[in-house]
Amino acid sequence: MARPKVSKEEKRSVIFTIRLTLEEQRKLNELGAMFGISPRLLAREKIFRGSYPKQKMPRIDVDVYTELKKIGININQLARHVNSGKVPYGLRKVLLELSEQQQLIIKLLLD
Template sequence: MNEKRTARLELRLTFEEKEKLSKMAQERGKTIAQIIRELVINDKLVTKTDIQTVIELKRIGNNINQIAKQINLIPHEDNIKLYLQELHDILNMLSVITKKLV
């Protein structure tokens, strides 16, 4: 788009509206004119993503993957009773050992 922008448009805003537009433009590293063109002409607003947000989203994704892996390691329903019984037996043995030590 090498076409020179020569047409002008006058827009009246309240002070609060202008401040909001200015803040929006500053946060995205753009001018107010760029923000308005993106919203009106392109029917979208391209945002500048915060790097820290991307890092946090990657961490959350990694956590979800780790949780999914752990869930997939859970034994099938047939084996759950067996594992629970083994844990119960181990806890009983620990209880007996603890009583002997005390």
């Protein structure tokens, strides 16, 4: 199937060139990689839309993800025991603190 024709108004036929230092080029390439798009598209988005595109989710190391999942499972199991009265009440505070730390770690990894 052929590519649909683009009208003259929509066709990108003008070439615009800028000069960058090596450091500026490196930063632009890093930003492009962070957002998951080419540096050209990143510049176009920033110039014409006034903001950067939505950031691509970072890839989490499988080992880190697995360890966080294990921690979450353990916290949930302990919390269930605390709520059923099988564990001393003082442990409840510790579990809440651990749960908050886990949420903070997940947020830092995903932001």
